[in-house]
Amino acid sequence: MTSDGSFEVWVSDEAGMSSPELGELKLTASFDVYVSRLEIARQRGAEDPLATISPCAAGGNSRACTRGMLAQLGYTAAELRVVHRLMAGSASGWPGLIRLYAAGSPLSAAQREYVRRQVHLVIRRSQPSASRQ
Numbered sequence: 009m010t011s012d013g014s015f016e017v018w019v020s021d022e023a024g025m026s027s028p029e030l031g032e033l034k035l036t037a038s039f040d041v042y043v044s045r046l047e048i049a050r051q052r053g054a055e056d057p058l059a060t061i062s063p064c065a066a067g068g069n070s071r072a073c074t075r076g077m078l079a080q081l082g083y084t085a086a087e088l089r090v091v092h093r094l095m096a097g098s099a100s101g102w103p104g105l106i107r108l109y110a111a112g113s114p115l116s117a118a119q120r121e122y123v124r125r126q127v128h129l130v131i132r133r134s135q136p137s138a139s140r141q
Contacts, residue, residue, distance in 0.1 A: 015035075015036070015039045015105075015109055016030055016035070016036055016039075018109050019035060019105060019109075022108075022114060022115040022120070023105075023115060023120055023123040023124065023127075024120065024124070025123075025127060029127055029131065032130070032131055033091065033094075033127060033130055033131075034081050034082070034083070034091075035091075035095070037081050038078055038081060038091055038095055039095070039106070041074070041077045041078055041081070042061055042074070042095055042096065042106055044077075045060055045061055045073070045074050045077070046058065046060065046061065046106075048060075058106065058107055058110065060074075061074055061095075061096040061104075061106065074092070074096075075088065075092070078091065078092065086129075087130050090126050090129050090130050091130065093126065094123065094126045094127075102119075102122060105123070
């Protein structure tokens with residue numbers, strides 16, 4: 009983890025994300041949504057609060073609630089899928105930025121590349137068609 013401990017600095021350092029990329033992805037706001045979901049799960053006595061945001065371990069109501077909260081940030085359906093996968097993990101074994109951040113784990117080269125691919129999926133989709141050429 010970074011010396012100041014903030015998620016934004018950790019992601020920037022570990023994944024090489026720029027401030028504009030963080031802003032475009034709304035990662036700070038989505039991180040706040042996930043933290044609120046985790047705090048609620050902890051207050052309700054969850055053994056593993058991180059499971060409440062996991063794509064495999066979370067129940068249907070939990071997933072729907074999280075998606076609804078994230079949708080309020082203005083993500084398109086495609087962006088929402090990418091951001092949820094990036095932050096909370098995937099069934100294919102990606103642990104998610106939140107779990108890695110909470111564990112204080114540095115990103116491996118393969119994990120860093122995975123993050124970059126996910127970031128580019130969102131940024132490429134958000135650019136007007138003319139600028140993609």
